[in-house]
Amino acid sequence: MSTARRRQLGSWLTKLRNQAGCSVEDSAERLGCSTSKIRHLEAGRSKIKKVELTKLLDLYEASDEVRAQLDETRKQAEERGWWSSYRLPEWFEPYVEFESTAVEVANFELDLIPGLLQTEEYAREIHRAGRYDTDPRDIDRRVKARMTRQNRLSSDPPLQLRAVVSEAAFHRQVGGPDVMKEQITHIIEQCQRPNVILQLLPYEAGAHASPSGTFVILSFPDQEESIGFLDTPLGGHTVDDEDEVSALRYLFDELRSVALSAPASLDRLRRLVQAD
Incomplete structure (x- = not known):
């Protein structure tokens, strides 16, 4: 269920x-x-x-x-969702279920590219590195599930994605230079969609509102209450307390305020690709 x-x-x-x-x-x-x-x-x-x-x-x-x-x-x-056949971690299935009905995702990431914007090779490297909670036999399933989740960005109506990503995530060589070049190019292309807005949190911003972790806020249609999700090295958990979700939204707004604008963010990403 x-x-x-x-x-x-x-x-x-x-x-x-x-x-x-x-x-x-x-x-x-x-x-x-x-x-x-x-x-x-x-x-x-x-x-x-x-x-x-x-x-x-x-x-x-x-x-x-x-x-x-x-x-x-x-x-x-009572129905089983599409994700049930992908053997996702038990702690992650509720998040995917919520995401499947959300209308907007607000995502802050410190060291990794948001899952909804990852290329297949980048996602594969992330799962290979996560040997602690990913059985090697499940890597292909997990990658395919992540790619399937991304279909929401081109669905009708499309999922609205608002992401703030630390600059460190774009310099971390996940899979090596070729994988990262493909990954950053993919992000630039995805940001041409009107429903995808990415802001880069630059090194020069210094200390910021969420130095200890990443988080997601999911918003739903018909004025349903939003849901938060906190990621940890050992898994993650949903946050549905109204005050805590409001605090996460405040943090996200703070991070957006010190991040580069969307156009400036894309300019910096293009320079990164050209530098390679």
Whole structure:
């Protein structure tokens, strides 16, 4: 079952309950269950049956449009996503699920090129280096999954990508000079898309707002709450606390403010390619 879909459905149920002025106790009474079950449903930790969803939406006096949308989300939560056959790390699958329905990605990277902009050879080298959490037999699957994720950039409607990337990522010789030249050229080409904006955080910017790590903020349609994602050497985890996601958005805005403009960033990348 899709963890991301369950969490989206749970978020909607929480919002509808609050809008209806109902308490967790009211919802539990309607279903004839414990309050802990309602909390699990709203946190996306438990599966909800169609009859349970109907009873809650009756209590919240949801519109027909909302009912149809949430029942469709419930059905989708039962389906296996395209990524399930790629043997992705367990901690990463929820992120890919969220990304598949997002409308915008805001991504800050310190030492690596954002996954949505990586070439196949660059991605392969990254996975080869990550032997700790990538079985060598899974490298091809992981690379193919990354390439498939990139289809969102050319879908209709396309995913909006806003990236701030440290200059160090473009000087790190992942796979050697030829791989990096191809990678930077690919980024320049991708940035011709109106939905892709990359800003380079230059060395001369000095100390900045996020020296200790990379992060992503995913935004969704219909004013759903945004989700954050933090990457670590041993994996990553989603952030759905509203205050924490707001803090990440503030950090991203701070980083954008000290990064080069998009045109200036592309000029610097072109000079890097020409220098080679």
